Amino acid sequence: MSYFELMGFGPKGWGWPMLMAAGMTVAVASCGFLAGSVIGSLIAWAKLSRSIVARVFGDGYTTVLRGIPDLLVIYLFYFGGSALLSGIGQLFGGSGGFIGVPAFAVGALAIGVISAAYQAEVFRGAYTALARGELEAARSVGMHTMLMFRRIVAPQVLRYAIPGLGNVWQLALKESALISVTGLVELLRQSQIGSGSTYKPFYFYLTAALLYLVITTVSTWGFQRAEDYSMRGLRRA
Amino acid sequence: MDLAFMAETFVKLLEGVPLTLKLAFSSVALGAVFAMLLALMRMSGVGPLDWCARAYVFVFRGTPLLVQVFLIYYGLGQFRPTLQELGVWWFFREPYWCALTALTLNTAAYASEIIRGGLQAVPHGQVEAARACGMSRATLFRRIVFPIAVRQALPGYGNEVVLMVKATSLASIITMMEVTGIAHKLISQTFRAVEIFICAGAIYLILNFLVTRAIMALEWWLSPHLRGAPEPRARLEPAHV
Numbered sequence: 001m002s003y004f005e006l007m008g009f010g011p012k013g014w015g016w017p018m019l020m021a022a023g024m025t026v027a028v029a030s031c032g033f034l035a036g037s038v039i040g041s042l043i044a045w046a047k048l049s050r051s052i053v054a055r056v057f058g059d060g061y062t063t064v065l066r067g068i069p070d071l072l073v074i075y076l077f078y079f080g081g082s083a084l085l086s087g088i089g090q091l092f093g094g095s096g097g098f099i100g101v102p103a104f105a106v107g108a109l110a111i112g113v114i115s116a117a118y119q120a121e122v123f124r125g126a127y128t129a130l131a132r133g134e135l136e137a138a139r140s141v142g143m144h145t146m147l148m149f150r151r152i153v154a155p156q157v158l159r160y161a162i163p164g165l166g167n168v169w170q171l172a173l174k175e176s177a178l179i180s181v182t183g184l185v186e187l188l189r190q191s192q193i194g195s196g197s198t199y200k201p202f203y204f205y206l207t208a209a210l211l212y213l214v215i216t217t218v219s220t221w222g223f224q225r226a227e228d229y230s231m232r233g234l235r236r237a
Numbered sequence: 238m239d240l241a242f243m244a245e246t247f248v249k250l251l252e253g254v255p256l257t258l259k260l261a262f263s264s265v266a267l268g269a270v271f272a273m274l275l276a277l278m279r280m281s282g283v284g285p286l287d288w289c290a291r292a293y294v295f296v297f298r299g300t301p302l303l304v305q306v307f308l309i310y311y312g313l314g315q316f317r318p319t320l321q322e323l324g325v326w327w328f329f330r331e332p333y334w335c336a337l338t339a340l341t342l343n344t345a346a347y348a349s350e351i352i353r354g355g356l357q358a359v360p361h362g363q364v365e366a367a368r369a370c371g372m373s374r375a376t377l378f379r380r381i382v383f384p385i386a387v388r389q390a391l392p393g394y395g396n397e398v399v400l401m402v403k404a405t406s407l408a409s410i411i412t413m414m415e416v417t418g419i420a421h422k423l424i425s426q427t428f429r430a431v432e433i434f435i436c437a438g439a440i441y442l443i444l445n446f447l448v449t450r451a452i453m454a455l456e457w458w459l460s461p462h463l464r465g466a467p468e469p470r471a472r473l474e475p476a477h478v
Contacts, residue, residue, distance in 0.1 A: 067399070067445045068438040069406035071417055080430035177301035181410065188304060195311065202312035209300045209308060216299040 003203050014194050014204070021190035022211045028104060028186060029176040032111025033169055039112060040119030047124050058120065065117035070110075070175050077110045078103075078182045107179035107186075115172045122164035126157040159230040166223035170216060177212075187211055239432065246423060247436045253416035254440065260333075260405040260415065264340035265398055271341065272348035279353055290349070297346035303407050305343055310335040310411045336408035344401050351397060355390030356382065388459045395452035399445045406441075416440055 001012070009015040047058035065073070081101040089099050130153065138148045180189035191208040195201035278290035297305065313320065313329045320326040328334050359382050367381045409418030420437040424430050457464075 064438065064442065067403075068441045069403040069417055071406045071409070072420065072434060072437055072441070075417075075421060075424055076430050076434040078430075079424045079428060080434070083428050083430060174301035177303045178407075180303075188301070188307070191304075191307070200315055202308065202315040205304055205308040205312045209296070209304050212300045212304060213296065 001198075001200075006198065006200060006203055007207050014198075014207075017190055017194070018187070018204075018207055018211065021185055021187045022215065024184070025173070025176050025186040025188075025212075026215060028107045028179055028184065029111060029169075029173045031104075031108035032176070033115055033172045035108060035112025036115030036119050036168070036172065037165075039116035041123055043116055043120035044123035044127065047120060048127060062117045062120055065114055070114050071178055071181070073114055074107070074110045074178055074181065077101075077106045077113075081106055103179070103182040103184035106182055107176065107184050110179070111172050111175050114175060115168050118168045118171060119165065122161050122168060123157060125164065126160035127153070129160045130156055159234075162223060162227045162230055166220070166227075169219060169223070173212070173215060173219070239429075242429070243432050243436055246433055247439075249423065250416050250419050250433075250436055250440055253414060253419045254444070256408075256413065256415040257402070257405050257444070260337060260340060260408055260413075261398070261402045264337055264344055264405075265401050267337075267341045268344035268348055268401075271345035272352050275345060275349035276352040276356060279349065280356060294346045294349060297343055298350075302339065302343050302404055303410065306336060306339040306407055306411060309339050332408070332411040332413055336405075336411060336413055340401065340404060340408075343404070344397060347400075348394065348397055351390050351393040352386065354393065355386035355388075358389045359385045384459075388456070391452060391456050391459065395449060395456075398448050398452065402444055402448060403441065 005013065007013060007015055007018065043058050043061050046054040047062070049055060049058075078101065082099060085099040085101055134152055134156075135148070138152045143151070176186060177188045179186060180192065183189065185193070187208050191201075191204035195204040198204075275290045275293060278286040281287060309329065310332060317326060320329055363381055363385065364377065367377045372380065405415055406417035408415055409421055412418070414422070416437055420433050423433050427433070
């Protein structure tokens with residue numbers, strides 16, 4: 001069977017499963033990235049706070065999660081989550097057998113926790129790029145913290161953060177390939193399944209690589225568009 | 238928390254450290270040579286060389302490392318008869334060589350961009366001054382451009398080395414028993430994910446701490462001009478008695 005027949009959309013072709021799996025990759029990476037934005041902004045807040053406890057916690061979080069392999073974090077969530085669920089199951093009179101955790105949730109959470117560490121640094125950097133005078137001006141017209149955050153801080157931090165967030169998104173996308181170890185049928189896992197049943201591993205991994213390239217190219221373009229849009233009101237030197 | 242169990246786990250995991258370090262350092266060293274070549278290709282001004290380097294960097298930075306590992310380790314198995322004929326099958330049969338190849342090719346792509354940034358950041362005046370002194374291109378590169386570029390690229394390169402130490406964990410998926418591989422084996426035997434995670438995480442944090450310290454020391458050693466003049470030593474003379 002030729003490459004194009006194998007990867008086509010015919011009755012024996014693997015085109016649709018591979019495309020569906022690519023969609024799953026995008027879905028799990030996006031959910032993880034969004035979770036990471038929420039956790040990441042909280043961590044950035046902790047790192048910028050005046051409380052020393054919060055600062056130490058924030059610094060510890062970013063140092064640890066950027067210093068250990070992503071695969072370990074995924075194992076922790078996958079096996080740790082299963083152990084926790086099995087324990088709860090036993091508590092409610094279950095047989096005490098192994099209860100698997102939903103792979104999608106674990107994957108998205110693991111990506112979220114890891115990418116939060118990177119996003120926290122991006123948000124912190126963007127916050128320090130804000131002009132101090134604008135914050136002072138906002139305070140001097142009597143804005144309280146929440147209003148100032150909504151009207152002055154958040155829009156500008158987001159604008160400065162877009163290029164950095166683009167990089168973190170690419171990382172999240174590539175991390176999602178590691179989620180295949182939990183059995184979630186995303187692009188890499190689907191390629192493993194396909195090569196297992198056709199003995200054509202090279203074709204499948206090559207297709208996976210091409211699809212990843214398409215996703216990264218499209219998202220690079222998307223982030224560039226977003227950056228241009230966010231900078232439209234800015235005078236450039 | 239069972240401290241005795243954790244101590245035992247820690248010792249077991251330490252057995253994986255030599256392999257982790259071997260993979261990390263060999264791939265970084267080989268990758269640096271390859272990256273230098275790619276950076277020079279990008280800056281050569283020769284169209285085809287430039288495009289090849291660009292395409293290489295695009296492909297290797299745009300796909301996950303795990304896909305590259307699988308493509309080399311499992312994917313090339315599809316062409317086993319051909320590879321056997323060529324006499325290179327012994328190489329692609331071994332997970333160690335496949336992991337090392339994938340890591341090297343991957344880090345070369347990222348590092349070539351770091352090196353290119355360093356090379357481009359060499360002040361033009363320095364190059365002009367060297368030319369005015371009559372240096373040949375080779376001497377200019379060896380004495381002026383390369384040392385300045387290395388100094389500028391070093392902080393970025395430090396990050397890349399840390400990323401490579403972390404990336405060696407992927408070798409565990411193709412059966413290599415480095416730190417993560419041993420951790421995975423222990424977790425699936427005991428189901429005590431948290432304790433084992435803490436031990437393995439601590440090992441990686443220590444390794445990466447040492448790597449960043451070493452890079453910082455190297456940076457300090459390479460930039461004596463930023464350190465300021467050493468304090469003149471106070472001359473103590475005995476009082477006349």
